Amino acid sequence: MSAFELDARLERDSDLITILSLxxxxxxxxxxxxxxxxxxQRAQKTELFELTPLDQALLTFETNLVAGALKQVTGARKINVGALGNIVAQLHVHIVARHEGDPNWPGPIWGFGTALPYDDETKxxxxxxxxxxxxA
Known part of the structure; x- marks a missing residue:
């Protein structure tokens, strides 16, 4: 059994905040x-259905937990959740807070414009x- 390894692109494009159970x-x-x-954190998984039933339930729980926390912190009008994997095959779920008037509202965020890094204090x-x- 191989160990979990984070895809290099996911690692490059994001920072670790915390680790939950899954x-x-x-x-x-x-x-x-x-x-x-x-x-x-499961090796060689690219699709939701490849997870065990228990891991599927845990992923749903953790998605809801994080989405709720994101909505609470941002006051977003809408929380978008998606698992695409067309560019990076490793299973990952995006959770995005959207507000009217944000860049490309109400269109999709993928492939729109150029990323703007956080300043350290805001991050x-x-x-x-x-x-x-x-x-909480």
Missing amino acids: CQVRLLKDSRWPWLMLVP QSFVKALNQAID
């Missing part, structure tokens, strides 16, 4: 949207608030 919670390096990603404040909401 997933790494990662923050995308793009301040235009509060954009998180859950990565189940640290957001991560702290998000971790507190997840732990």
